Amino acid sequence: MSKFDRYLLSQLLQLFGFFSLVLVAVYWVNRAVGLFDQLIGDGQSALVFLEFSVLTLPNVIRLVLPVSAFAATVYVINRLMQESELVVMQATGFSAFRLARPVLYFGVIVMAAQSVLVHVLVPASQRILTDRSAEISQNLTSRFLMAGQFMHPSSGITLYIREVNTNGELIDLFLADERGADARVTYTARRALLVQGDAAPKLLMFDGAAQSLSRKDQRMSVTRFADFTLDLSELINAGGRGGLTLDELSTANLLHPTDELLQATGGNEAQFLQEGHNRISGPLLAVAAPLIGIAALLLGGFSRFGLWRQMGLAVVLLILMQMVNTWAGGVAMQSARAWPLTYLAPVAGVVVAVALLWLAQRPKRRREAMS
Template identity: 25%
Template sequence: MYRIHRYVFRQVIIPLLVTLGIAALLLLLERMLRIFDFVINEGGPFSVVWRMLGSLLPHYLGLALPIGFFLGIQLGFRKLSQSSELDAIQSSGIGLHRLLPPLLGLALVLSCASILLTGFLQPYSRYAYQTLAFDVQSGTLGASIKAGTFNKLGSGLTLRIDGSEQGGDIMNGIFIERIASTGRVTAVTARTGQFHTTGDLGHLVLRLEDGILVDLDQRETNPRVLTFRSHDFIISLPHAEQFRERGADQTLEMTLPELYTSYQAGGPHANAAKAAFHARIVRALMLLAIPFFGIPLGVVAKRTTGSTGMFFGILLMLVLHKVLEFGEIYAAMGRGSVYAFLWLPLAIFAISSLRLFYISDSKVGGSPLQWLENIWTAILDLASRLRRKEPRTAV
């Protein structure tokens, strides 16, 4: 049995890891486009995109874990069934229930991983993502200077460049306009320029080369004009705002112990904290029922090429995900109990999964989705007959 358990584990773990990686990668790629658009529009540095994507990885792993686990079991047992290896195992007196220990052990490990992801890693990674987004919007991470456009750098300061070189370190064709609160206007043009930091974190020095400075004071008749070979233009940086603390009115950014303490203490956010706490526990326990759900849908008849079990399972997993999602929202709004909106769907899923597993394990040739396969086959046969009866048009 030990060798059989190891073999079954290998057949399941490989598609599980592949599916989990592909699902997380697809979700990240979909979000990457929006992050690129956000960072470019806000003028943030390109490197922050990868940091924001890394902060989203625990969130997408938590989403992909149930569906990845189901597909790993379903594909593994489908392969065993179609290659007649499952028949050989069962003919030696080993039923499906005796193949459960490695899958239940894997389910327990993944359930603990889900608690770690949703209960502890995701709150901190969400907060890190929101912090990075705030820093990009506020300019704390630094803003890129776009060539050919007028860039606002603080109050009353406008900068335009024709282009840049050496990775953006040296700017060419510079125009600067500063309008003071007193109405005094300073305009500068220069051939090249380069930013330099100082000991004062509140200011930057823009060292300009080969340019002209025009200073116009409304109290004077004529402006002052200065031609220079090198000139240091001081730019005051805006005061960086502080981002809010983690978990401030955000249950998604609270860990499991913090959620439990919050809803036990009561207050205006007690319902939301209670719903989030129970939802994370329910999603972790749901993984323990997936082996009983995935095995029956993976066992198929010989020479069967249909994927009815896979499509039905994925559809049901998505429906359950949405039911739990809406249940958490309604429970957070105080419109019902968490036991009715969260624990009841989990109980129905677990009981249904046990029933499907019982049919496959205890009944000879038992196929829990035979009725669905018969309906699908009848539809395909009807479509084939209608296609054959279509009259041929003369050419």
């Protein structure tokens, strides 16, 4: 690698790190707000929130890498053009394709990093995140058993606990079930314990009463008990892991789906193939985006007013490439034979970049194109 390639590559990597950090922070804060409300509102600790935030980071980083690579390329090339460094290199005989070579190296590096994310880190983090979500959703103590406030674990259910002591014992419990069409049932108990049953949690109540109010004749019957066990499977949705999602599966499983996986996820072959090939084509966008950035900027020469028109063209081309990628993904999900369309956006991006680089080497054609 020549000194020029190393110099430009080092500039690109430095700015890429900066833009990645900024964009990841913006994406993460946006998602963390909703995650914070959900977890803290359910009574989870700050450590659980931190754990979930870390598990969402690989997917966030995967989304921002191509944009960060594009932004870094446009910023660096514009600055070098303003400082006449690229103008000097062009004067020494460097063609547009030669100037784009370190950008290609840069895109390959970003593509390799994104490939590790989409094939390894993101599926692994999604599996752990799904398992932890199911585990927490089954933890009724942290979700619903908060002392001193009325809670509604599900529609028609009202729960109040005066105190939860250090042993996990519930003191002065009130539970009202208004879902019945014939009667409204209210349970009260001086003490209660929540235990995990074979299929669902059970509530053990001591020294209490069950009051049943008939809706038809408004008659109330009271049954006092020393101890009583209430199955919570029909009262509270404790959640569960549920089925598999495509995000959790390996790329090999997506490209070669079995009947068992199709049944477990509830998906079809087209969805599997689209997701699998999208994991391969997605990192290719990290190569196409920087090439589009440098190709569009090389259409212009040195100008004290900057390369705003060229930068605008680069942004428009990036948006169009993303629109093509979104459209192709939607079509590929409809038919198992349409999976080659997932490669349309990166291939088209590279073709457009090559065409712009070819145009940038011809000053007369370039002036006509930009006029």
